[in-house]
Amino acid sequence: MEFITGLYLFVIIISIYLYSLFLLLLFKNKKGLFTHNLSKEDLPTVSILIPAYNEEKTIAGTIQSVINLDYPKEKKEIIVLNDGSKDNTDKIARNFKDIKVITKLNSGKADSLNYGISIAKNEYIVVVDADCYHEKDALLKVMNCFKEDPNIEAVTVAIRVKNQETLLGKLQYVEYTIISWARKLLEFLNSVYVTPGPLSVYRKKTLERLGGFDKNNLTEDIELAWRILRNNHKIKMCLSARAYTIVPETLKQWWHQRLRWDIGGLQTFAKHKDTLGKPNYGMLGVWVAPFYLSSFILAVLGFIVWTYILGRKFITKILSYFYSISTESFILQVKELHLTPSIFTIFGVLLILTYLIYITFALKMMDPGRIPTKRKATVVLYMFFYLALYPLVFIQSLYMFFFNKSFKW
């Protein structure tokens, strides 16, 4: 057996395992995925922190969205943390009544949030990015989740895409839907490994005890979630509560964002690598960290396998083209189609079909009626082209991480 075949089979084993795991979780918990409670009894007080840096285009919408949240006004404190914006963010924020606007020198999102936590008066801290919008009942659903288990230290929501006009927006719509879906399934393993910025709620005491957000991490929301899990606490995902975010509309912006996510992920893993395989760190040690590591390995190995296969084909095609021209016999030949399935084909088809079923099911459940009738082409593009970009970004992030290349926001 060739080395590349062995490598491929290894990637296949990990992929089948992850697919099986997610499908098992899905079928086991199908009925309880969207359960929520809209009770207004015994609601705790919340401090909503909106860190903002040059967000003049979106800050007004976000503040209005937070004001509109269906939550008792007297139990809601809204604080905009203007992190030294150079645009009109501060001015726009100050047009709103009944909110606090703190203007400070630029020190980064994590530091701004830590400052916000220190001045927040209420029991719970709600973090909201300055370019996000929420369904009215989102906070109510989230706060009711905390009542389920006193050991739940953070709750996050389904992040959806607001701007879906461009192809990239549509592709990210599929991606965010799948991510929300997968995150919900991971909740059943107490393995929600990120509490994303668009809307996540934490117990203030826990944040204070854990030391707040890590200023040195590019993805402070991932790192904090890992620290919560590391301390054997729980994070819940409220799939029926929704926050809408503005996603990158150009490939350049997208690449930059993903690079930050990947480097941040690597920083987080490096910081918590001591938990790997250790049951005393709960699910972080036995599942989240190994899962993260296996994702890295899959990305790198997948990249190697595909680069090898496609690279060989590319070199052969280019040389054939060159030789055809040099012999003045430029012959374009369509190869005869022979169905000769190999082990690659068997597992490849199996994995593609399984993933297609998984995606279709997730999209159908999250947005009934829209999928698969309207977004078939997007799903295909997502599976075969969009996902292929992941390893490329990851390879660059590996390079930047290991060679200490600075990342500019």
Added chain:
Amino acid sequence: MVVQKDVFWKAAIITAIVFILGVSLGILLESSRVKEIRDEYKTVEVEWADAKLQSSLFQVLSPKFCEASIQENLNFADKVYEEGLKIERYEDANRLSNEDSLLYEKQRYTLFKLEFWLNSINLKEKCNANYTNLVYFYLDDPSLTERPKQDTLSIILKELKQKYGQEIMLIPIPLDLDIATVNVVKTAYNISVAPTILINEKIKLEGLYSQEEIEEIIQNEQGKTN
């Protein structure tokens, strides 16, 4: 919030089952292909014996067997050529089997082709036939940079074969299958590079040539025969 840890081992069992089933299916497919090639070899063996017998018959009985014999030789050539392509295709798809699982078959087909070449030379002489023997020496396992060169020449030769039909006996012979007769041929014709074309056992073309260049030589050869 209860952690559903049971899914970990359940997923492991499913993975093991799916993986074993997939690999078993793969092995089954691959071995059935090897078996198919071996079975077809038996048929080709009979056909070859038949073709050889016809060639011998005309020598002892009557020249009227010439045409039939040439035809049989050509049919056999096509059959062996197709089998060669099939072996190549199957070999590419066989990922789990030993890399040399079809080596024996390839060697046997090469021997067939060598015999067929010899028969073509004999028929050409005895029957005063007008076809051109075009022996194409290539590598069974070329390097990444050699493969496109061979592929290009294969396409050119295929085009020529389609154009000239039975006027050309196209005989592809792999140089690197460790066959003693092939080594003798290599020495006899001083063949040191692949691809090389040998036309009517006289003209040797090393490397790549355009379709027009090869065609010109073939036409010259056929003119000489006429």
